[in-house]
Amino acid sequence: MVEIEIDGTTLQVVEGSTIIEAAHQMGTYIPHFCYHKKLSIAANCRMCLVQVEKAPKPMPACATPVANGMKVFTHSELAVKAQKAVMEFLLINHPLDCPICDQGGECQLQDLAVGYGESASQYEEEKRVVPDKDLGPLVATDMTRCINCTRCIRFTAEIAGFMELGQSYRGERAEVMPFIGKTVDTELSGNIIDLCPVGALTSKPFRFSARTWELSRRKSVSPHDGLGSNLIMQTKHHRVLRVLPLENEAINECWLTDKERYSYQGLNSEGDNGRLTKPMVKQGGEWKEVDWNVALDYAAHALRDVAKTHGGSAIGGLLSPHATLEEMYLAQKLLRGLGSENIDFRLRQSDFSADGKRKGTPWLGMKIAEIGELDRVLVVGSFLRKDHPLIAQRLRQSAKRGAQVSVLHSADDDLLIKLEARAIVAPSQLPAQLAEVVNAVAALKGVAADPALAKVGAGDTAKKIAASLVSGSEGSKCGVLLGNFAQQHPQAATLNVLAQQLARLLGGRFGFLGEAANSVGGYVAKAIPTGDGLNAAAMLNTPRQAYVVVGAEPELDCADGAQALASLTQAAAVVVLSPFKSQAMLDYAAVLLPVSPFSETSGSFVNTEGRVQSFYAAAKPLGESRPAWKVLRVLGNLLKVEGFEQNSSEEVRDEALGGAPEFVSGLENAVNVAPNLEAAANGLERVADVPIHFADSLVRRAPALQKAADSAVPSARMNAATLVKHGLLAGDAVKVMRSGIQSDGAGDTAQVTLVAQLDNGLPDNALRVAAAHADTQALGAMFSVLSVEKI
Amino acid sequence: MALIDTINPLLTTGWGKGDAGWSLKDYEARGGYAQLKRILTSKMSQDDLIAEVKKSVLRGRGGAGFPTGLKWSFMPKAAPEKYVVCNTDEGEPGTFKDRDLLRFDPHSTIEGMIIAGYAVGAKRGYNYIHGEIFEIYQRFEAALDEARAAGYLGENILGSEFSFDLFAHHGWGAYICGEETGLLESIEGKKGQPRFKPPFPANFGLYGKPTTINNTETFAAIPFILGMGGEAYLNLGKPNNGGTKLFSVSGHVNRPGNYEVPMGTPFAKLLEMAGGMRGGRKLKAVIPGGSSAPVLPADVMMDCTMDYDSIAKAGSMLGSGAVIVMDETVCMVKALERLSYFYYEESCGQCTPCREGTGWLYRVVHRIEHGQGRQEDLDLLNRVTDNMMGKTICALADAAAFPVRSFIKHFKSEFEYHVEHKKCLVDPEVQRAGSGFFRASSATEAA
Numbered sequence A: 001m002v003e004i005e006i007d008g009t010t011l012q013v014v015e016g017s018t019i020i021e022a023a024h025q026m027g028t029y030i031p032h033f034c035y036h037k038k039l040s041i042a043a044n045c046r047m048c049l050v051q052v053e054k055a056p057k058p059m060p061a062c063a064t065p066v067a068n069g070m071k072v073f074t075h076s077e078l079a080v081k082a083q084k085a086v087m088e089f090l091l092i093n094h095p096l097d098c099p100i101c102d103q104g105g106e107c108q109l110q111d112l113a114v115g116y117g118e119s120a121s122q123y124e125e126e127k128r129v130v131p132d133k134d135l136g137p138l139v140a141t142d143m144t145r146c147i148n149c150t151r152c153i154r155f156t157a158e159i160a161g162f163m164e165l166g167q168s169y170r171g172e173r174a175e176v177m178p179f180i181g182k183t184v185d186t187e188l189s190g191n192i193i194d195l196c197p198v199g200a201l202t203s204k205p206f207r208f209s210a211r212t213w214e215l216s217r218r219k220s221v222s223p224h225d226g227l228g229s230n231l232i233m234q235t236k237h238h239r240v241l242r243v244l245p246l247e248n249e250a251i252n253e254c255w256l257t258d259k260e261r262y263s264y265q266g267l268n269s270e271g272d273n274g275r276l277t278k279p280m281v282k283q284g285g286e287w288k289e290v291d292w293n294v295a296l297d298y299a300a301h302a303l304r305d306v307a308k309t310h311g312g313s314a315i316g317g318l319l320s321p322h323a324t325l326e327e328m329y330l331a332q333k334l335l336r337g338l339g340s341e342n343i344d345f346r347l348r349q350s351d352f353s354a355d356g357k358r359k360g361t362p363w364l365g366m367k368i369a370e371i372g373e374l375d376r377v378l379v380v381g382s383f384l385r386k387d388h389p390l391i392a393q394r395l396r397q398s399a400k401r402g403a404q405v406s407v408l409h410s411a412d413d414d415l416l417i418k419l420e421a422r423a424i425v426a427p428s429q430l431p432a433q434l435a436e437v438v439n440a441v442a443a444l445k446g447v448a449a450d451p452a453l454a455k456v457g458a459g460d461t462a463k464k465i466a467a468s469l470v471s472g473s474e475g476s477k478c479g480v481l482l483g484n485f486a487q488q489h490p491q492a493a494t495l496n497v498l499a500q501q502l503a504r505l506l507g508g509r510f511g512f513l514g515e516a517a518n519s520v521g522g523y524v525a526k527a528i529p530t531g532d533g534l535n536a537a538a539m540l541n542t543p544r545q546a547y548v549v550v551g552a553e554p555e556l557d558c559a560d561g562a563q564a565l566a567s568l569t570q571a572a573a574v575v576v577l578s579p580f581k582s583q584a585m586l587d588y589a590a591v592l593l594p595v596s597p598f599s600e601t602s603g604s605f606v607n608t609e610g611r612v613q614s615f616y617a618a619a620k621p622l623g624e625s626r627p628a629w630k631v632l633r634v635l636g637n638l639l640k641v642e643g644f645e646q647n648s649s650e651e652v653r654d655e656a657l658g659g660a661p662e663f664v665s666g667l668e669n670a671v672n673v674a675p676n677l678e679a680a681a682n683g684l685e686r687v688a689d690v691p692i693h694f695a696d697s698l699v700r701r702a703p704a705l706q707k708a709a710d711s712a713v714p715s716a717r718m719n720a721a722t723l724v725k726h727g728l729l730a731g732d733a734v735k736v737m738r739s740g741i742q743s744d745g746a747g748d749t750a751q752v753t754l755v756a757q758l759d760n761g762l763p764d765n766a767l768r769v770a771a772a773h774a775d776t777q778a779l780g781a782m783f784s785v786l787s788v789e790k791i
Numbered sequence B: 001m002a003l004i005d006t007i008n009p010l011l012t013t014g015w016g017k018g019d020a021g022w023s024l025k026d027y028e029a030r031g032g033y034a035q036l037k038r039i040l041t042s043k044m045s046q047d048d049l050i051a052e053v054k055k056s057v058l059r060g061r062g063g064a065g066f067p068t069g070l071k072w073s074f075m076p077k078a079a080p081e082k083y084v085v086c087n088t089d090e091g092e093p094g095t096f097k098d099r100d101l102l103r104f105d106p107h108s109t110i111e112g113m114i115i116a117g118y119a120v121g122a123k124r125g126y127n128y129i130h131g132e133i134f135e136i137y138q139r140f141e142a143a144l145d146e147a148r149a150a151g152y153l154g155e156n157i158l159g160s161e162f163s164f165d166l167f168a169h170h171g172w173g174a175y176i177c178g179e180e181t182g183l184l185e186s187i188e189g190k191k192g193q194p195r196f197k198p199p200f201p202a203n204f205g206l207y208g209k210p211t212t213i214n215n216t217e218t219f220a221a222i223p224f225i226l227g228m229g230g231e232a233y234l235n236l237g238k239p240n241n242g243g244t245k246l247f248s249v250s251g252h253v254n255r256p257g258n259y260e261v262p263m264g265t266p267f268a269k270l271l272e273m274a275g276g277m278r279g280g281r282k283l284k285a286v287i288p289g290g291s292s293a294p295v296l297p298a299d300v301m302m303d304c305t306m307d308y309d310s311i312a313k314a315g316s317m318l319g320s321g322a323v324i325v326m327d328e329t330v331c332m333v334k335a336l337e338r339l340s341y342f343y344y345e346e347s348c349g350q351c352t353p354c355r356e357g358t359g360w361l362y363r364v365v366h367r368i369e370h371g372q373g374r375q376e377d378l379d380l381l382n383r384v385t386d387n388m389m390g391k392t393i394c395a396l397a398d399a400a401a402f403p404v405r406s407f408i409k410h411f412k413s414e415f416e417y418h419v420e421h422k423k424c425l426v427d428p429e430v431q432r433a434g435s436g437f438f439r440a441s442s443a444t445e446a447a
């Protein structure tokens, strides 16, 4: 610690901190533009100039480190004169057309100009005009307003991890721009809008739709990935018009993924595939809009009939992992009240062998913020950058400070993280490869590995990963993280056990990167089968008479969408509670109950670290839609199921959690199963990712995101050797089939037509075809053996 | 422009034969590489070597005049990876000495850099050469090949424990790449933009490693200093201003060119060596240290000696040693307009006061020159320069401000005349007579 004095007040600050940080610590504001606590120091705007005793010139507070005994004056004549001088320079070429600028009302330049600017300028030359840039569908530009603070440039390079923007030309003609003909395509691009202190970068979808002071603000929680990023929802006339990050160091820091920022557009989606706003029932093959009581009666009758004639187990409940805790809790209670144990929210999972053998609720195994403290990390089975962009971002920063990150996966997508080692193997080889790493670590540690793993030995790649994992010095922290792909894997339980063994050998921790907002919450809400109950895969494998679907589109959200569609279609009664409609739903459902998306209901998500985050509705329910917890409550009453007396979502939550804890209890990743290292697949194995903008029903309906680079049409990706082996060239149109089904034979449905594409990040004999997409849904299971033919 | 005259030649010893004396063989014949050999065979300690350089009071020839020995001593001893970088970006208007140094005697710079590498414990050096003097870059590459072949560069130089290699790197002509940290960014392959300091290059330099960066002439002086001893070198000049210095004399003199004279030589003597004023006209003003040094009126200049202290006392800077001589035919407003345009063009654009201020200055000077000046413009110019100076990342903003302030300070009446009468105080015909450019065209007219 060093002692310094700012404006006459003495304070202790950490050595190495800068004047601006010290001032911040004592609550003194120093005007600034280029400085941002998460970015490197550029010291280019010069707005933060302050006087430092003995220094002949004013010093930039953002870049000047404190020194013991330093005396700083932030408001002295010298300081204020310098600050005003800089403000004058900033304004001479600024358009000053705030009334028509989208940033008006929330502009740092506008705010500071009030304090440091003069009412008239002596600059009477012509102002600079800078051509706008095309940064893609999400970020609008008005480059004449740019003050060249380079925050956006530093963000894309340092946080998003890829140099996408730069400053071209020099002097007065300096311009911020992307590479010629390129757009800004990171999954975090929207953050540059928040960072831009002026109106140079604004939200393209939001553009000119409202003035900021007309907007109401509500805190909320992201319904997408397992982080539960904190949001500020901005509404006008009960429509969400913009979403901004609510800073929370423990979760999303001050960032949002583009998915979280722009998915709100789906909340306002219209048309055949848009919001469902009226209850509907199918009568004689015809859909009719009806009153709520008619629809609810209809649903209750249908379910009661099936339960009566076929028993409760003839009903299956498929719950979206993006549904709220309250919705899941009431849904499982309703199903159990009807005598069904067939309840699941783990729709993309395919291995349920750990059920009943878990010691608790699987979770991240640590706090989100603790990921950034890991020194040695192994990420297993994860499209990390797209599945968990903000965790990737944390690891990116860790790698820069010296943490070693290794990857074990079936695709070598560029994570924009400096990797220490990587093993890219076909999906069926993932368990054996992880077992090799366990063996190699055991060998390095001089302890005996699990004898069950002996037969796989340890190859060079595994040894390299192991060497990195054990290379940390005394007290360094190791972590093994299992991604979505690992959780969806047909040997997920084995991967779980192996990670558990590995963490034990390393004295580190392991956990699951929660796929969805309520991947932990679903367990807590008891939305999983017990006893003889059928899990998500089983209740589709052995079709039921009736299904209750809450918030999901099973044909896109399940591990085998084709099978889900078939099972739902054959069912006598499908009751759907959904904020959206779709053609598929109209085909298989008997009744459609319009329920509120997260923005129009109160509820809770339990994030991947077990944190309970409750939120209120940001807007009134659209049309006749109603919060799903209320709909389920009424259904419970109609079906005379006990325990449906709750009067608020808080009551439901408190019942589900036994109170309102900050973190849920019972989090535990250990399972008690024997590892199974038999590689099942043989042939051309499918590698299925869930593209970031197709992962759930809300984001699939967000138009701007659907235009982004990440929403490209799925292709059939193979490495060069695999292309050659199948006599293909990149660009060929190909027929991709589930193995065993010939192009002329039966089961014609299990084939899709795609364009072959070269992807040398794939292992041999792997064919990457994205899941969760209408174009590939017919292909069925995410993990399967495929064949490919040139058309 | 080759050397025309010299007093006490050191740096220019080998220049006499023009393009014929640059080779390694010639340099060795003049005693070249003897100092490197002596240091390596005697295993001279780094501390002793730096002490010798300190004794010479050699001050950086790139512009700031920082004591070289002191700069070298800032290099952290323990760091495993360090660099020595030579600044041959030479973009300051009026300066043309470094390119002649490399053209006529590249090996003195090479030897100086190797010795510097030895002194600071660096194994690698780069020479950043201005992009618009490509043939000099080629000359330097040729000299490097010679040195490498002779074993002066590479592993275990001359059988010693010391290894050092040196590479040439050419820029593309941006003035800002001469600023030392902008230069380092440029070598790293980035846009040439100065870094905020501290940290200084001695701690965080090329690729983030400790780096010593000096001007070409600074390095070239090293072998001579070690040859004659630090004290003798100091005594060539005057206290606190050791040795000899190259001056690039340009403008209205009869023999523009590079002149090597001892520090402390009277300006009058230098002017005389340069053949005196062209056409016998009257001296009006001199910019004594490159375009960013404040201009001095004739009478002040005639009282100066050519060294850091004397010029500083007179209110300007010795800078890079570019002496721009202006006679009575010069319109000071027009001259300033040209200078201001240069800084407006060359600002890198990072910092607000420089990015916005250089353009503002140029536009106001431009409109004064073009008869659209206003009464308040001179105060405005002073205020804008005041708002720029000392508020930016590098010294370019100051460099842009100094000419404006000094031109207005010393030649205010000319500016006022322009504003008031919307034309030059110096009759255009007189200007025409004084300018080589104009004269050439009138010759055409005559023919």
Ligand SMILES: Cc1cc2nc3c(=O)[nH]c(=O)nc-3n(C[C@H](O)[C@H](O)[C@H](O)COP(=O)(O)O)c2cc1C
Pocket (backbone or CB within 6 Å): B059, B060, B061, B062, B063, B064, B065, B066, B068, B087, B088, B089, B090, B091, B092, B175, B176, B177, B178, B179, B180, B181, B213, B214, B215, B216, B218, B394, B395, B396, B399
């Ligand atoms: C805008 C600007 C341009 C500069 N250009 C040069 C140059 O062309 N050559 C040079 O040697 N130094 C130049 N300098 C000075 C260098 O930053 C640095 O001080 C010098 O290279 C140090 O070497 P020395 O100590 O040997 O003088 C420039 C400085 C500034 C601010």
Ligand code: SF4
Pocket (backbone or CB within 6 Å): A145, A146, A147, A148, A149, A150, A151, A152, A153, A176, A195, A196, A197, A198, A200, A201
């Ligand atoms: S666009 Fe905005 S964030 Fe980027 S440099 Fe310009 S002002 Fe700064």
Ligand code: SF4
Pocket (backbone or CB within 6 Å): B176, B193, B194, B346, B347, B348, B349, B350, B351, B352, B354, B355, B392, B393, B394, B395, B396, B397
């Ligand atoms: S003072 Fe000018 S040239 Fe120097 S860093 Fe700032 S903008 Fe660039």
Ligand code: FES
Pocket (backbone or CB within 6 Å): A031, A032, A033, A034, A035, A042, A043, A044, A045, A046, A047, A048, A049, A060, A061, A062, A063
């Ligand atoms: S905030 Fe310090 S220079 Fe920009």
